[in-house]
Amino acid sequence: MKRKPHSDGDCGACAFRRAxxxxxxxxxxxxxxxERRLRIPQPTVSKHLRVLREAGFVEATVDAQHRLYRLRPEPFQEVDAWLAPFRRFWSRHVDALERHLDRLDQLPPPSKKTRRKR
Structure with a gap:
């Protein structure tokens, strides 16, 4: 993954960049x-796009007078591959929780104890 350090932190860390x-x-x-869809100023959009481009997450093509930005799939494929073991880990734990809850559903309801007045 092509990454350059940036003073503003990691690309995924900023809410604007995620948006x-x-x-x-x-x-x-x-x-x-x-800019219109996120309702943030153009200089802010340009700044975050520059960070994303330098980190390799987006690329731009020139269309007439506009730059059109799109995602680059490679860094996301790398992140997806890195996350795979964590997905397996959580999947096993969620499956175990589901089995436990199913067993609890099969238990008879607890009996209601009535209190005697003294």
Whole structure:
């Protein structure tokens, strides 16, 4: 994964960057489209796109007078591969919890004890 250190922290750590990445999942977008959809100023959009581009998460093509940004799949494939063992770990634990809850559902309800007045 092509990564450069950046003073603002990691690419996934910023809410704006995550929002931009979420927009780019569905289609490529221009800076203006991202600005309008997220309602954040153009310089802020450009700054975060630059960080994402330098980190290798997005790429841009020039279309007339606009740059169109889109996701690069490779870094996300690397993240997905890295997360695979964690998914297996949590899947086993969630499955065990589900089995335990199923067993609890099969137990008879606890008897209601009535208190005697003294």
């Amino acid at each position: 931009i990445l979420s927009l780019l999942v569905s289609s490529e977008q221009s800076v203006g489209e991202i």
